[in-house]
Amino acid sequence: MSGPVGGGPAVRGIDDLDPVLVHHIVNTLGWPGLRPLQEEAIAPLLVGEDAVLLAPTAGGKTEAATFPLLSRMTAERWSGTSVLYVCPLKALLNNLLPRLEAYTGWIGRTAALWHGDVKAGARKKILVGRPDILLTTPESLEAMLVSTNVDHRTFLGGLNAIVVDEVHAFAGDDRGWHLLAVLERLQRVVGRPLQRIGLSATVGNPDELLHWLQGSGADNRPARVVAPHLRTPVDEIAPGPPPGDIQLDYVGSVDNAATVIAALHRGEKRLVFCESRRLVEELGEKLRAKSVTTFLSHASLSVDERRRAEEAFAEARDCVIVSTSTLELGIDVGDLDRVIQLDAPATVASFLQRLGRTGRRAGTTRNCLFLALSEDGLLAAAALLLQWSRGWVEPVAAPPEPRHIVAQQILALCLQEHQVGDKLWQEWWSGLGPFGQGAEPIVRHLVDEGYLDQDGGMLFIGPEAERRFGHRHFMDLTAVFTAAPEFTVLSGLTEIGRTDPTLLTEEVQGPRRLLLAGRSWQVTYIDWHRRRCFVELVDGGGKAKWGGLGFVRATSWELTRAARDVLLGTDPEVDLTGRAQGCLTEARERFMEYVHPAGTLIVRRANEDLRWWTWAGHRANATLAATLSDVSDPAQRINDCWVRLRADLTPQRWKEAVADATGRLSLPSVHEQALRGLKFSAALPPRLAEKTLAARLADLEGATAALQESVRFTRLPA
Structure with a gap:
């Protein structure tokens, strides 16, 4: 699939780029030369190979991709819109536009932006002007394909290459399946293979990521991973900087976190990551109360509010600036001094992205201060840092069995083409995985339920699809995630953001107040029909809340096992403060009877339930509970660390249950609330919808490993 890193065509360098580009690289940018990634990307990209370009954050990946493509654009006389630059976030596209406008302008070419916030007038100019590089999102790209206002065959007919920025952010969830399917449809519209270039920070499985990005062309197109930093000596590719640059502290509360942040690193520019919007709001308000100049960024703030905050910062x-993961990716927030993390992000890969926001200036190093708000937060942070210090990063894996995306794509294709042959629809995806022959039952269901009509050997949009997805010209069909309903919050005519509707319905004593954009607002009027509430600024007392769709943050086998290692006495190779050491010591004493280095424990404490301490992670434990349904408690709530067993279980019955379970693992049961969060699940047969989600809730490998470990029964006093 991909050759060895660094193999392939003859070595080329900066002199192989377009001479006008080279002139500006040296004289306009003032660069003495290219970085190693940028040098090594030239050869494969100039000859049209697919590639994944890997480098740490701020490693020059955008230039590594665009400089060779702009050189090809000139040499091969590409015309019209010939390059798509796809990003997961509109804010990232906004941030990139000035750079790409400058680079294209050097050679007399143009770049433009197309996403949901771009006004209709600007879109009309783009359709007429056909910029050479179009920056967009997969959802906006599909909206162009299905829109009656865009002649997509003419507008996109000159495409030659696709750049997918932050490709790992797509590949790990359903937006990745959506992106691949849209690219296959686009390739058929264009009538030729499109060069695919992915840009990513460090991932654990770059070859698999490249194979995934190539889609249907994975077995017949040349491709390579370009990652010069992976060939340096082992002692130079540790996943982070020297241990002193990473510090883990225990503060115990948001109030204490605000006190520490306000007192430390004065005069510096600090980016604080939180794991929820509510926490962003609470910390932001407390920092402002301490006279700290504070800005906020999260997905429920209005576009203008986020943009103002990011520009000011x-x-x-x-x-x-206090943010959720919205600022984790490569959005430029200026010359950053320090990253601070409250508790722990969900993955090592996420931590590496955040760590990479620092250390960009000469003479500075990458750094991150962890502030744990609780013992659980401290243990999660220590486990993540332990895995990081071991050099481990999560492999990026596409979610299994995306049948709901298949249903969505078939509907979108019929909307795009108006009608599709009932035997020809598979050709649009060129045999790409789940979109091939295996999708036949989904097509039959869509016809049977009225989502599609069938006549004369053709398929076209049916009345049920019109009813469910036809609002606003089928715009809801292009988004692959279900968003929880929210109310828009307005101060006069200015939109502040959006809030959970339960904050507007729950009983309160006195005036109803919201916390949004780090400020308290008193609700003055609620427009229930249009889902809007009007507010005015007040001194304090606001409350922040956002609901979800029933999903639980599921910690992996590797991170849960790392937490067990921490409890067994292993410290991560970072700077632990005295408070962190003290809290870890207390945690180790408390969990002493629930961890064992040689296997797992089934513990019965007097007057308590019987628990199997697997330390296997959420998905493995869900799989184990379903597989061992005869001996596990059917009413339990699954967690990362243990499975509740029936109170009358004996060691002999346990052995029998494990023997019966060997080789016949069961998928976890699926709750109706979770199914509602799987968008387009209603367009699937109920059995297939449940099977899809169950496969995503399972960890068969982790469950198997846990079953194979030795188990000790212990009884503890009350």
């Missing part, structure tokens, strides 16, 4: 010095 980029220009300021002694300040803090």
Whole structure:
């Protein structure tokens, strides 16, 4: 599939780029030369190979991709819109546009932006002008394909290459399946293979990521991973900087976190990551109360509010911006001094992205301060840092069995083409995995339920699809995630953001107040029909809340096992403060009877239930509970660390149950609430919808490993 890193065509360098580009690289940018990634990307990209370009954050990946493509654009006389630059976030596209406008302008070419926030007038100019590089999202790309206002065959007919920025962010969830399916449809519209280039920070399985990105062309197109940093000596590719640059502290509360942030690193520009929007709001309000110049960024703030915060933060010095993962990717927030993390992100890969926001100036190093708000948060952070210090990063894997995306794509294709042959629809995806022959039952269901009509050997949009997805010209059909309903919050005519509707319905004593954009607002009027509430600024007392769709943050086998290692006495190779050491010591004493280095424990404490301490992670434990249904408690709530067993279980019955389970693992049961969060699940036969989600809730490998470990029964006093 991909050759060895660094293999392939003859070595080329900066002199093989377009001479006008080279002139500007040297004289306009003032670069003495290209970085290793940029040098090594030239050869494969100039000859049209597919590639994944790997480098740490701020490693010059955008230039590594665009400089060779712009050189080909000139040499091969590409015309019209010939390159798509796809990103997972609109804010990232906004941030990239000035750079790409400058680079294209050097050679007399153009770049433009197309996403949901771009006004209709600007879109009309783009359709007429056909910029050479179009920056967009997969959802906006599909909207173009299905829109009656866009002649997509003419507008996109000149495409030659696709750049997918932050490709790992797509590959790990359903947006990745959606992206691949849209690219296959686009390739058929264009009538030729499109060069695919993915840009990514460090991942654990780059070859598999490249194979995934190539889609149907994975076995017959040349491709390579370009990652010069992976060939340096082992002692130079540790996943982070020297241990002193990473510190883990225990503060115990949001109040204490605000006190520490306000007191430390004064005069510096600090980016604080939180794992929820509510926590962003609470910390932001407390920092402002301590006279810290503070800005906020999360998905429920209005576009203008986020943009104002990010622009102000980029220009300021002694300040803090508090964010969810919205600023984890490569959005430029200026010359950043320090990253602070409350508790722990969900993955090592996420931590590496956040760590990479620092250390960009000469003479500075990458750094991150972890502030744990609880013992659980401290243990999660220590486990993540232990895995990081071991050099481990999660492999990126596409979610299994995306049948709901198949249903969505078939509907979108019929909307795009108006009608599709009932025997020819598979050709649009060129045999790509789940979109091939295996999708026949889904097509039959869509016809049977009225989502599709069938006549004269053709398929076209039916009345049920019109009813469910036809609002706003089928715009809801292009988004692959279900969003929880929210109310828009307005101060006069200015949109502040969106809030959970339960904050507007729950009983309160006195005036109803919201916390949004780090400020308290008193609700003055609620427009229930249009889902809007009007507010005015007040001094305090606001409350922040956002609901979800029933999903639980599921910690992996590797991170849960790392937590067990921490409890057994292994410290991560980072700077632990005295408070962190003290809290870890207390945690180790408390969990002493629930961890064992040689296997797992089934523990019965007097007057308590019987628990199997697997330390296997959420998905493995869900799989084990379903597989051992005869001896596990059917009413339990699954967690990362243990499975509740029936109170009358004996060691002999346990052995029999494990023997019966060997080689016949069961998928976890699926709750109706979770199914509602799987968008387009209603367009699937109920059995297939449940099977799809169950496969995603399972960890068969982890469950098997846990079953094979030795188990000890222990009884503890009350």
